[in-house]
Amino acid sequence: MSFLKKSPWIIHYDASSCNGCDIEVLACLTPMYDIERFGIINTGNPKHADIFLITGSVNEQNKSVVVNIYKQMPEPKVVVAIGTCALSGGIFSECYNIIGGVDKVIPVDVYVPGCASKPENIISGVVQALAVLEEKHAKRCKDKKASKGKK
């Protein structure tokens, strides 16, 4: 068994959100919701993180940043898009500089809707992401074994 489910560390990035969803993400860390009791830590470092929480739609300027953060995270990793903007671009989707939802740039595993998303929703999204994380880990182990067998 793996301990991935017991200690998911998150990294949070605000693409071009209005800050509403960000405040809700940070609210999860407060004594009210206290997600550290599930072993969740908000790291600021993609190299330490397992779950990438991203809020807001992606624009031309931060596209490279989003991709960079995603690439720097060690496998297995999952991406959770939070809020309407991160899902589809939201009310900003018609803007000249907006690319659209996060899934236009990096693969997204869990979508959490809402404007702004409630902390309960975000926690539920992270919990769903854990199942995906576990799946990816199992697949990675399987691939490793297969590649060893080939050698």
Place this chain on the structure above:
Amino acid sequence: MNTPLIILSYLILAPVTGGLLTGLDRIITARMQSRIGPPILQPFYDVGKLFSKENLVVRKAQNLFIIFHLLFLILTGALFFCGGDLLLVVFAFALAGVFFILGGYRTSSPFAYVGAERELIQMMAYEPMLIITAIGMYMTTHSFNVLDIMSSGKPLLLQLPGVFIGFLFILPIKMRKSPFDLSMSHHAHQELVKGITTEFSGPTLALIEIAHWFELILILGIILLFFPNNIWLGLAVECAVFFLVVLTDNTFARLRWQTLLKAAWIATFVCGMGNILVLSFLK
């Protein structure tokens, strides 16, 4: 008791106790912030998870340095708990710290550079006090041998109160606690104070965590050395000290490195050296 048995029990017990203490620390911290906090086994879950992650490296040498950091910390602890030479323990401890700093430098990330520089400054701050502790032990028991000091049966705390206070002062540096957690804090994961670990991921980060458990146990072992006459009293004091450090961690803001260096050296020279001077006059 024979040495291999002690080493074996040390290799098993030290990380287990260290991990449990870290978990306890996280619970106490959470309660102080009116949160519930993670389960006590959380540090073990974290390390277990890190081992199942991919190991991203900038340069392969960085992992080697961390492996040596862990090995030398284990060696230092083994030397100490087998009753070896206290001076050698202090120097091997310093060497383990140097490997960690080299690992930080090797990653060539600006954040890791700042972290490594800060770790060096912290080393400058606490190293004199460690040596003065060893000297104080020698002056009272006429031996650098941990076994001799422990079997001397003297109430060392009464003879070395200044050294003990000085040692308590540098304790937050080694336990990576506020106000002296400049290079690798337990908290503030988004800030520069996580600097030295920036480029370490997966299994290597797990090794750093395990090394920290060994470090914690060694530090607590040195505190126990002040109580050769009554080990139970020593353990009680250790619990109190641990709680005190967690309390300071949660009540104090982080200091700048200039203040850290000045404060640590003033504490070392006034409390530590003062105590040694008084001892030498009394003779």
